[in-house]
Amino acid sequence: xxxxxxxxxxxxxxxxxxxxxxxxxxxxxxxxxxxxxxxxxxxxxxxxxxxxxxxxxxxxxxxxxxxxxxxxxxxxxxxxxxxxxxxxxxxxxxxxxxxxxxxxxxxxxxxxxxxxxxxxxxxxxxxxxxxxxxxxxxxxxxxxxxxxxxxxxxxxxxxxxxxxxxxxxxxxxxxxxxxxxxxxxxxxxxxxxxxxxxxxxxxxxxxxxxxxxxxxxxxxxxxxxxxxxxxxxxxxxxxxxxxxxxxxxxxxxxxxxxxxxxxxxxxxxxxxxxxxxxxxxxxxxxxxxxxxxxxxxxxxxxxxxxxxxxxxxxxxxxxxxxxxxxxxxxxxxxxxxxxxxxxxxxxxxxxxxxxxxxxxxxxxxxxxxxxxxxxxxxxxxxxxxxxxxxxxxxxxxxxxxxxxxxxxxxxxxxxxxxxxxxxxxxxxxxxxxxxxxxxxxxxxxxxxxxxxxxxxxxxxxxxxxxxxxxxxxxxxxxxxxxxxxxxxxxxxxxxxxxxxxxxxxxxxxxxxxxxxxxxxxxxxxxxxxxxxxxxxxxxxxxxxxxxxxxxxxxxxxxxxxxxxxxxxxxx
Numbered sequence: 001x002x003x004x005x006x007x008x009x010x011x012x013x014x015x016x017x018x019x020x021x022x023x024x025x026x027x028x029x030x031x032x033x034x035x036x037x038x039x040x041x042x043x044x045x046x047x048x049x050x051x052x053x054x055x056x057x058x059x060x061x062x063x064x065x066x067x068x069x070x071x072x073x074x075x076x077x078x079x080x081x082x083x084x085x086x087x088x089x090x091x092x093x094x095x096x097x098x099x100x101x102x103x104x105x106x107x108x109x110x111x112x113x114x115x116x117x118x119x120x121x122x123x124x125x126x127x128x129x130x131x132x133x134x135x136x137x138x139x140x141x142x143x144x145x146x147x148x149x150x151x152x153x154x155x156x157x158x159x160x161x162x163x164x165x166x167x168x169x170x171x172x173x174x175x176x177x178x179x180x181x182x183x184x185x186x187x188x189x190x191x192x193x194x195x196x197x198x199x200x201x202x203x204x205x206x207x208x209x210x211x212x213x214x215x216x217x218x219x220x221x222x223x224x225x226x227x228x229x230x231x232x233x234x235x236x237x238x239x240x241x242x243x244x245x246x247x248x249x250x251x252x253x254x255x256x257x258x259x260x261x262x263x264x265x266x267x268x269x270x271x272x273x274x275x276x277x278x279x280x281x282x283x284x285x286x287x288x289x290x291x292x293x294x295x296x297x298x299x300x301x302x303x304x305x306x307x308x309x310x311x312x313x314x315x316x317x318x319x320x321x322x323x324x325x326x327x328x329x330x331x332x333x334x335x336x337x338x339x340x341x342x343x344x345x346x347x348x349x350x351x352x353x354x355x356x357x358x359x360x361x362x363x364x365x366x367x368x369x370x371x372x373x374x375x376x377x378x379x380x381x382x383x384x385x386x387x388x389x390x391x392x393x394x395x396x397x398x399x400x401x402x403x404x405x406x407x408x409x410x411x412x413x414x415x416x417x418x419x420x421x422x423x424x425x426x427x428x429x430x431x432x433x434x435x436x437x438x439x440x441x442x443x444x445x446x447x448x449x450x451x452x453x454x455x456x457x458x459x460x461x462x463x464x465x466x467x468x469x470x471x472x473x474x475x476x477x478x479x480x481x482x483x484x485x486x487x488x489x490x491x492x493x494x495x496x497x498x499x500x501x502x503x504x505x506x507x508x509x510x511x512x513x514x515x516x517x518x519x520x521x522x523x524x525x526x527x528x529x530x531x532x533x534x535x536x537x538x539x540x541x542x543x544x545x546x547x548x549x550x551x552x553x554x555x556x557x558x559x560x561x562x563x564x565x566x567x568x569x570x571x
Contacts, residue, residue, distance in 0.1 A: 066096035077105055083113050090122055103132075117146055125161075133165065133174050140178045152187040155179055159194045168199040186215035190222055197229065205229055220245075220252045227258060235266050246275075253279060261292065269300055287318035298327070307331055326353035329360065338364045355381065355388045359395035366399045374399055390416070390425050397429060406436045422453055428460060435467060443467055461485035462495045469502035478502045493523035501531050509539055520548075526556035530565035537569050546570060 061069035070092045077089035086109040093102035109119040120143050162171045175195040182188040193208035209226045223245045231238035242259040263272035279289045294309035329344035348357035358381045365374035378396045383389035393416040400409035413430040427450040434442035447464040465481030468474050482498045496519035503512035516532040529552035536545035
């Protein structure tokens, strides 16, 4: 047994003896031999029994038997009526999830110590855990009354205290009842507003928030809450109300930050930038301001400001340095600074950007003519989840594909599928790579497997249908597959292109032309241009075909499919 339990039990027992459980004035005098006439037990007997029972309770808890521990302490609490014992017994009963017993003990505690705020707080917590909200109102009212100097803060704490209660309507009713006597305080109305919002009563929440602002017009927290409620129905109304608030309260930086973010969400970037510039001037070292300023600058194409703010962020206590290094690496990569980009990517050591950073670093190494180092970097990266491991495999296969090593790319994917046979991304990529190495039967195998797992996978349906159309095989089946894919993604220009191509193969030239023209209007892709040009040529509209093919070839001189069509039709 741990000595701390023995010490605790002895301390408690001796405390009880001195507090009135020992020999008291008026007790019968002791008989010869130490026994008192008429006394059932001496103070030594009481002390021994108390120590023993306390030790039994603590030993049971140490051995993982909270029920026995609770039984021992509860009996001791009832017999001694000592506040410390009752507090301990209540705590143990709550720990054992014996809420009825814990509540009875808390009532005893309040009976013994009616002015004890801790006793009432404990009972309130137990009533919450037992979901007995109807019994909670009197206790909360008493607690608020006992601590009038802090009643505002205590009112604001109510919603946090009741946060785990599932019945939000019951919580709203309770807080309305408890807060009503304090309706001259803005905190009372704000507490009612929070409860209403949690219960989905947005109109009531907005009304109570307005009342809190009428009582305290400059209350920033309430102004932000009002805007958040308004934004659910009308972002413009929320923006207008915050704009007015910050005009009247220029130093309300949290409200201004909320306003700036709302403006971003509405794509009002210039207005947002003005507020962020003011925030930066007032808070030059605040990560909460620097990060959105950097992101907004990058969004607007201001890479100079974006970079300087990201670099500044590295000198602050911003917790996610990995993300900052990733964005700086992207900037360097886009600006053709591969070594600087590599340096940033290598400093990404965890988080959501870890695998993307390693993949980009490997891409740079591949471009530098270091394929072995690039692949080693990816293979040495340990994905923490199946999704991350999949992304690493896809990154390696992409490196090999870009290097023209399609067979090696397929081997990497096939090896990964041996361990993750039902991974949709691996199956899809393996299918496309199989087609590139001239193995359409493997493409069919992978895509059919994928479609058994995800029958509504639009891209898999499209890829299988297009492969059949391209090989001029099973055209009715190809048409059915592509039509299903288009029903799932009706605005996808690449699926439209596939449909146009299978219609061409079926000799339905007018329908094919209409479909391909629509696809090309949505996306001027070189492969769509190749198909459109071929259909126009077949329809004897050769001048239009030449124009489309030449314009596309000028814009995409390295596209293999387009180059092949141009050579065939325009030798």
